[in-house]
Amino acid sequence: MPLKDYFSQAEQNLYTVRDFLRFALSRFYHAKLFFGHGSTDAYDEAVYLILHTLHLPIDTLAPFLDAHLTPIERVDLLSILERRVEQRIPAAYLTHEAFLGDYRFYVDERVIVPRSFIAELLRQQLSPWISDPEAVHQVLDLCTGSGCLAILCADTFPNAHIDAVDLSPEALAVARRNVTDYELDTQIELIESDLFTGLSGRKYDLIISNPPYVDAKSVAALPQEYLHEPKLSLGSGLDGLDATRIILQHTAEHLSDNGILIVEIGHNRDILEAAYPKLPFTWLDVTAGDQFVFMLHRNDLL
Numbered sequence: 319m320p321l322k323d324y325f326s327q328a329e330q331n332l333y334t335v336r337d338f339l340r341f342a343l344s345r346f347y348h349a350k351l352f353f354g355h356g357s358t359d360a361y362d363e364a365v366y367l368i369l370h371t372l373h374l375p376i377d378t379l380a381p382f383l384d385a386h387l388t389p390i391e392r393v394d395l396l397s398i399l400e401r402r403v404e405q406r407i408p409a410a411y412l413t414h415e416a417f418l419g420d421y422r423f424y425v426d427e428r429v430i431v432p433r434s435f436i437a438e439l440l441r442q443q444l445s446p447w448i449s450d451p452e453a454v455h456q457v458l459d460l461c462t463g464s465g466c467l468a469i470l471c472a473d474t475f476p477n478a479h480i481d482a483v484d485l486s487p488e489a490l491a492v493a494r495r496n497v498t499d500y501e502l503d504t505q506i507e508l509i510e511s512d513l514f515t516g517l518s519g520r521k522y523d524l525i526i527s528n529p530p531y532v533d534a535k536s537v538a539a540l541p542q543e544y545l546h547e548p549k550l551s552l553g554s555g556l557d558g559l560d561a562t563r564i565i566l567q568h569t570a571e572h573l574s575d576n577g578i579l580i581v582e583i584g585h586n587r588d589i590l591e592a593a594y595p596k597l598p599f600t601w602l603d604v605t606a607g608d609q610f611v612f613m614l615h616r617n618d619l620l
Contacts, residue, residue: 325400329392336383338368338395345403352541355408355431356416363402363409370413371398406542416464423466423496428488430551432466434528435604435611436582440470447578447602447613448524454478458520458572460513460527460565461485463551465493465506467526472502480506481520483513486550513561514568523574527565528582533558558586559593566594570619579614587612 324345332338342364357363369376371394372387387395398412410416410431416423418437425431443451454475459468459482468482482497484490490508497506509516513529530552532540537553544552554560562583569579580602583590587609591599598618601608 325396329396332392333386334384335368335372335379335387338387338392338399339364339383342368342399345399349403349406351403351406352543354541355410355433355543357409364399367398367402367409367412368395370415371395407546408543411546416466418466418470421466421470423464423469424492424499425464426492427546428486428548429464429492430547432464434467434582435606436467436526436528436580437470438604439580439602439611440467440474440526443474444524444580451475452477454523456520456522456524456574457481458483458517458522458525460525461529461551461561462493462508463489463528465496465508467528468493468506469496469500469502471524471526472500472505475524478505478523481509481517481522482506483509483511483517485510485512486548489548489551513564514572517572521572521574521577523577524580525569525573525577526580529561529565530554531558531562531582531584531586533586557589558584559590562586562590563593566597566614566619569614570616573616573619575616577616579616579619580611582611584610 328341332341343360346360353359353363365379366376374382401407408431410425411427414424414426416425416432418432419441423432451474455478457471457475457478457480462468462482462484465482468480471480482493487510490510493508497503531554532552534556600613602611602613604611
């Protein structure tokens with residue numbers, strides 16, 4: 319049966335939240351959707367889209383499962399589910415929100431959907447690598463995108479001025495909205511710059527970056543959902559390390575004497591260590607292991 323017929327019949331035959339949850343799961347599994355932009359499976363994403371569209375708490379499903387929906391609510395639900403299935407748009411772009419832990423951010427297709435292991439480390443105040451978070455005064459977030467990590471830095475380091483840098487003016491417009499929503503306009507400065515090119519003379523106690531790091535072969539094989547994200551935010555040359563190389567080349571001149579650099583590089587640890595055999599990378603533990611985020615001190619880079 320053509321997909322449009324499934325949705326046409328659904329409008330006449332689905333009445334409760336439970337009905338729509340079952341229908342969404344059937345359609346998600348049948349379409350073989352990819353889940354990697356906030357949800358990890360079809361069930362969680364279906365629950366999230368349904369509760370969000372109905373303006374219900376997204377962590378409370380059970381009390382509403384057998385609630386009957388109004389005709390307008392049914393139309394709204396079928397519309398968002400159909401867009402998710404037919405156009406394979408990530409849920410975050412459909413709802414214009416994404417989460418990192420307890421933080422909520424506005425997102426649209428001008429920015430990559432926030433997902434970073436660095437967020438886990440910031441929630442731990444980068445302990446034990448930074449002993450006194452209040453002594454951190456200058457922070458740089460390279461490739462800020464939606465501004466999510468810069469905002470986490472503002473909470474983690476209350477005395478710090480934070481430069482949030484991105485090459486894309488469109489991304490910085492989204493970041494501005496999030497920075498303003500969190501009332502951090504005086505603490506976070508948004509700067510349009512191609513990595514360090516617009517930061518002459520600026521030095522930092524901490525530089526963090528979640529740069530593009532997908533290699534060319536992997537970019538070509540990405541699921542369709544990723545094609546909705548900005549291309550500049552994903553691929554970084556043949557081996558995925560073009561941006562990381564520039565960061566390593568110029569970071570030392572922008573770090574204070576005891577400053578540190580933290581960079582997320584995806585699955586590129588082996589390639590990076592082979593390219594820089596003399597650099598004493600420290601690989602930081604996150605929920606997925608110790609393969610994805612490295613740290614270097616300024617002296618390591620001299």
